[in-house]
Structures are given as structure tokens and as C-alpha cells.
Amino acid sequence: MSTPPPPHALFAMDPVHLHELFPPALMSRLRRLVRIDPALVVRDFTDPAAAAALNRAEVLITGWGCPHLGAPVLDGAPRLRTVLHAAGSVRHLVGEPFWARGLTLSSAVRANALPVAEYTLAAILLSGKDAFGLRERFRTERAYPAPTEYAAVGNLGRRVGLIGASRVGRRVLELLRPFDLAVSLYDPYVDAVEAARLGAVPLPLDELLRTSTVVSVHAPDIPETRGMLSRERLALIPDGGVLINTSRGALVDHTALTEELVRGRLGAVLDVTDPEPLPADSPLHGLPNVFLTPHIAGSLGNELARLGGTVVAELERMAAGLPPEHPVRRAELAISA
Incomplete structure (x- = not known):
């Protein structure tokens, strides 16, 4: 035949x-x-x-x-x-x-999730060491900070909150397992049993924001999630906290986020923004507490x-x-x- x-x-x-x-x-x-x-x-x-x-x-x-x-x-x-x-x-x-x-x-969405998760892992660990902020300070002052200024720096027990158990979110959770971090997760479609299997403590969104010094966004851009990180919710993140966004800019109130970043209350690692790209005169381009990349987390x-x-x-x-x-x-x- x-x-x-x-x-x-x-x-x-x-x-x-x-x-x-x-x-x-x-x-x-x-x-x-x-x-x-x-x-x-x-x-x-x-x-x-x-x-x-x-x-x-x-x-x-x-x-x-x-x-x-x-x-x-x-x-x-x-x-x-x-x-x-x-x-x-x-x-x-x-x-x-x-x-x-x-x-x-x-x-090939699962394959595309891999480099996004790798970028996120790097951003979480470097944020915990304040590598982005200290790099900017070192470049300006050209001198080491005093040892006493490192009190809030380090990844031992740092509280990291992930928003969304998407394919990227799940891969990030997997990559975080070897590290001594306290990881929480908000995802309305994930119950406590599955969250535990993924290596995270399930929390309501507002509680996750209040208790995390690093918040990483991995939710999809759907009507229910647009603007989910509103002015009120951004205000819940503790002083000195860092927001990482490799998902979509529309999930965050960027006017409110810009205000928080200009004030210096929060830091951010942003691979996506709203609009995208940001206007050339956006203050985020020049802030020492903001690490901007041109949508590179996905496959390149x-x-x-x-x-x-x-x-x-x-x-x-x-x-x-x-x-x-x-x-x-x-x-x-x-x-x-």
C-alpha cells in the first residue's frame, strides 16, 4: 500500500x-x-x-x-x-x-513562556539584592555605600508574590523552588491544594500585595484583569517594594504607577507598559528606581x-x-x- x-x-x-x-x-x-x-x-x-x-x-x-x-x-x-x-x-x-x-x-505558548520565566527569575533575585538601584547609585557616586545601608537587602526569606498561575507563572514558581524565598500566589482559578503543589501560599490579591516586597505580574490581559493593579492596590505594596511586569501593561494603572515611581516609594522592572512603547518624555525613562526593557522577556x-x-x-x-x-x-x- x-x-x-x-x-x-x-x-x-x-x-x-x-x-x-x-x-x-x-x-x-x-x-x-x-x-x-x-x-x-x-x-x-x-x-x-x-x-x-x-x-x-x-x-x-x-x-x-x-x-x-x-x-x-x-x-x-x-x-x-x-x-x-x-x-x-x-x-x-x-x-x-x-x-x-x-x-x-x-x-507554542508553552515554549514562549520559558524565556519570560527566566527573565522574571533574574528580575526577582536582582531586585532582592537591590542590584538595579545600587548600580545606579554606584554609577553616580562611584563609591560603595556604608555596610549599614544594606540592612533591607537580600533574598533570604524575602516575600515574593505572583499574580497569576499562567504558564509563565507556573514556570516561575518552579524556578523559585531552590531559593529561600517566601512565595505567595493569587489566582482565582487555583485552590489551596494546587497552590501548595506549585510551591506557593494562596492569598487574596490585596493580602498578597500587602505582604510582598516583590510582586510579579503573570495574569492574562482579559476584561476581568485590565486595570487590576489600581491606584488603591498599588498603594498596598510596602514602601520599597518592587513591581515586575512581563505580562501586559494594561493590567496596571500606569498613571498611578508612574506617580508611585516618581515619588520613589516603589521600584519597578517593566518589560511591558501602557502605552507601549512609552512616550519619549515619560519620566520612567530616567528614574533610578525603574528598570525598563523593550519587551524582550519573550522569545528573541x-x-x-x-x-x-x-x-x-x-x-x-x-x-x-x-x-x-x-x-x-x-x-x-x-x-x-
């Missing part, structure tokens, strides 16, 4: 990412699994060449820059059965027409190959007749990124 030919596939993303997502060895593996033209990377499904390829595609390999897969796109893809997203969130990508078709969707550079590798691994499972390892289910999107 003859082996059926590999399925037709199509890339749909910003082409600038393609070669980092699928370096040569990974692209070779991919091309043994599907019939795909690496020179055709679609950003506009109405383009005639794209329309022809979409019409025969059984698999769509998407990434950052892929247009929304609405009804007109799906109408032009009668053979489509699987979408493999070589990035994180798919909330912008699919809607009701997609789910009505009963298509399979997989995302050679880390993108981890996302492409997730897609190739899913294709290998498909070829073996197995279900995807990283499926996205409609019900999950209401409470996830």
Missing part, C-alpha cells in the same frame, strides 16, 4: 521571523513532513499567489504578523484542518468562524528556534497519527492570554 503524500502547508506571518523560527536544520525537518514553499510567506490572504496556496493548504503555520483567520480567509481554505502557531497567544488570531469549522489549533534571537521546533514536533505527531501535544481549546481562551 502506497504512503499518502505529505500535506500541503503554508506559512502565514511576518517573513522577518521565518529564518529565526526555522533555521536550516529545522526547516529541513519541516519540509520532510509537509509540502511547503519557504519563499511564500503570507501577510495578505487576498494576494493572488497567497489565495492559490491557501486554497490547497491543509496546514497553516502562523506566527507574529499573521492576519486574523476570519470567515473570508477560512472560506478560501476549504482543505484546511490544522493551524500551528509558532508564537504565544492566539486570542487575536481566531474567532467564532474558526471554532465553527472544528479545526485543530496548536500554539536564537530562542525563536524553540518555537519553530514546537511546530515541527507537532507535525511529527500528526504524521504518526497522534493528537497535538499543545492544543488550544476554545474554553481556555476566556481565562488565558
Whole structure:
């Protein structure tokens, strides 16, 4: 009995990412699994060449820059059965027409969570040592502080609060286990038994803020979470506390946060802001108690190959007749990124 030919596939993303997502060895593996033209990377499904390829595609390999897969796109893809997203969130990508078709969707969100968690771990530990603030002071004064000025510095028993047991949040909790930290968690979907299994004490949000000197945000950007760190809640964080945000800027009242940071009452490590990027005249750019990075916590550079590798691994499972390892289910999107 003859082996059926590999399925037709199509890339749909910003082409600038393609070669980092699928370096040569990974692209070779991919091309043994599907019939795909690496020179055709679609950003506009109405383009005639794209329309022809979409019409025969059984698999769509998407990434950052892929247009929304609405009804007109799906109408032009009668053979489509699987979408493999070589990035994180798919909330912008699919809607009701997609789910009505009963298509399979997989995302590399778990792979993308790894570098975000690593960034967060580094930020927590460096914040506990006041490395960011002391670095700025050392650069200005060019002299060591007196030993008595280190009384509040150190990570032994430091209270760290995580907001959200997302994939990133769970990986952060895993990475924190070897350290002598007191870790608490706020997540309305996690009970005490699961929190204990994750290595954290479950707390209501306001109590977590009152009792944590480092607060790290890992909740999804959904209507229920936007602005959750309001002026009143930011005021609960103890003096000298540090807010770390690698999730979304919209979860924080940035006007109130800016006021707290300008006053010097709090510090912050911000990889995301609202708006993003911040205006050039934002005072946060010049504050010694603020460590700003340009949305780098997620996969960048050679880390993108981890996302492409997730897609190739899913294709290998498909070829073996197995279900995807990283499926996205409609019900999950209401409470996830």
C-alpha cells in the first residue's frame, strides 16, 4: 500500500521571523513532513499567489504578523484542518468562524513562556539584592555605600508574590523552588491544594500585595484583569517594594504607577507598559528606581528556534497519527492570554 503524500502547508506571518523560527536544520525537518514553499510567506490572504496556496493548504503555520483567520480567509481554505502557531497567544488570531469549522489549533505558548520565566527569575533575585538601584547609585557616586545601608537587602526569606498561575507563572514558581524565598500566589482559578503543589501560599490579591516586597505580574490581559493593579492596590505594596511586569501593561494603572515611581516609594522592572512603547518624555525613562526593557522577556534571537521546533514536533505527531501535544481549546481562551 502506497504512503499518502505529505500535506500541503503554508506559512502565514511576518517573513522577518521565518529564518529565526526555522533555521536550516529545522526547516529541513519541516519540509520532510509537509509540502511547503519557504519563499511564500503570507501577510495578505487576498494576494493572488497567497489565495492559490491557501486554497490547497491543509496546514497553516502562523506566527507574529499573521492576519486574523476570519470567515473570508477560512472560506478560501476549504482543505484546511490544522493551524500551528509558532508564537504565544492566539486570542487575536481566531474567532467564532474558526471554532465553527472544528479545526485543530496548536500554539507554542508553552515554549514562549520559558524565556519570560527566566527573565522574571533574574528580575526577582536582582531586585532582592537591590542590584538595579545600587548600580545606579554606584554609577553616580562611584563609591560603595556604608555596610549599614544594606540592612533591607537580600533574598533570604524575602516575600515574593505572583499574580497569576499562567504558564509563565507556573514556570516561575518552579524556578523559585531552590531559593529561600517566601512565595505567595493569587489566582482565582487555583485552590489551596494546587497552590501548595506549585510551591506557593494562596492569598487574596490585596493580602498578597500587602505582604510582598516583590510582586510579579503573570495574569492574562482579559476584561476581568485590565486595570487590576489600581491606584488603591498599588498603594498596598510596602514602601520599597518592587513591581515586575512581563505580562501586559494594561493590567496596571500606569498613571498611578508612574506617580508611585516618581515619588520613589516603589521600584519597578517593566518589560511591558501602557502605552507601549512609552512616550519619549515619560519620566520612567530616567528614574533610578525603574528598570525598563523593550519587551524582550519573550522569545528573541536564537530562542525563536524553540518555537519553530514546537511546530515541527507537532507535525511529527500528526504524521504518526497522534493528537497535538499543545492544543488550544476554545474554553481556555476566556481565562488565558
